Amino acid sequence: MTMLTLSPAVRKSTNLILNFAERESKARYKRSLLGWFWSFANPATTVAVYSFAFGTVFGAQAPATTNGNAENFGLFLFTGLIVWSLFTGVVNGCMGWLLSIAELRKKIYFPTETALLGGAVSNAIQTGLEAVVLLMIMAVLANIGWTAIFLLLALLLTMGFGLGLGFVFSVMNARYRDIQYLVGVLLNVGFFLVPIIYPLSRVPDEEYGLPVRALVEWTPPAVFVEIARDGVYFLQTPSAGKLLAGFGYAVVTFSIGWVYFRARSMEISEEP
């Protein structure tokens, strides 16, 4: 019904976005026997291995939850990983999605952003499934409440932020492939600089003469991770500062990326 009220251009784009999303989802596990099983195998093994290495071997303690339930390093980690893997999935994905339609775009016109948005929809579905698994586990452990909506919010903000970066990197990468390697390196570094495998409380306030804690705390992906953890692990409302910063990062980055992409995307068809 809402479709009827949309302008023809938007409806056309929506159609294309869904087409690309379907293609991406189908292509993901094409030629594999276990299909969607792999989308759970990956995060599950990551959580298991990291829990062993950091929880069991290093003896990392999961921070206390508000009601004392679900105090588990694996769950603490899983919450952060969902946010982080959405972020990296979208940023890396954008570069791949744009390259995958570059040849096609030389032969037929369509709004290039639809391919990226379609890929993002497909990633969102994958992340959504992971989030459902997390919420079900939390429900079984009786550590769940209305604050779970902050997980959804965190994921939306991550998506906006990731797309903004993805828009910019994908255009730059179409010209020089250095970008994808650079982004790969930065994301590797980011994984350890963002409090995913460790709680923020373990980060020293100051080190090397730098306010390390504040720097880590206010890095955009860290803000999104913290909002998600507040919502489903600690069951508390994130601070106003966190929410404000999260919105700011997402809206500003997405807007800049969108404007940049729209200005440059016509050049894609001229890349050799």
Add this chain to the structure above:
Amino acid sequence: MTMGSITVTDVSKRFRLERNRPSSLKEAMLRFGRGNDKDDFWVLRDINLDVDPGSFFGLIGHNGSGKSTLLRLMANIHRPTKGTITTEGRLSALLELGSGFHPDLTGRENVYLNGAMLGLSRKHMHAAMDQIIDFSGIGDFIDEPVKIYSSGMYVRLGFAVAVNVDPEILLVDEVIAVGDEEFQRRCMNHMNMLRERGTTILLVSHNATLMRDMCDTVGWLDHGRLMELGDPAVVVESYLDHVASGGDNTLTTRD
């Protein structure tokens, strides 16, 4: 502005040549902020033309004269460097082999994707599917990935899609020459049918007879400039005279 019209105003198109791209970071830094206009290649210069709604327009010219680039600009694949191009109505283009097909998708999936790109719903494409399969004559291959198609099959399916989406403007580059005699005849018949329905058709070809017989207006492009525009018989004659007189048809990347 009426449906089916194409208006080309003062259009020039510049391509950056690959050899002029910086190949290292150092070179890129040194060049940053400095234009290198002298090394660019102008494919089209100051083109002005109007295609009337419902007319059959032909573009003729040697290889590299800019015909295909002009078609791509009309199809909105590239943006003109200078000037503007306006097209009114649903535009369907058959520009080259495998036009708008994604190699990994099946013929059927590509038909839906193409439809979506043209703004047609899945339902609409579903309704047109039988007609498209029938016209293309590729049968069961419709459910195979298009990358295994022969060049003839590519063109057949491409043309079948292009003409079965009710275009108001149809752009056709040389490609139909790839099909066999029988298919070419079918394409011509179909284009005539579309023309009677009022579709604007723009065809690029080297075939002088075809141009004279089919077109209402012919434009002759030479090295990116529009040399002559008007009555097919007259323009084709000038073009052939030019070719016979040994006109310079060498492909150059410099002006």
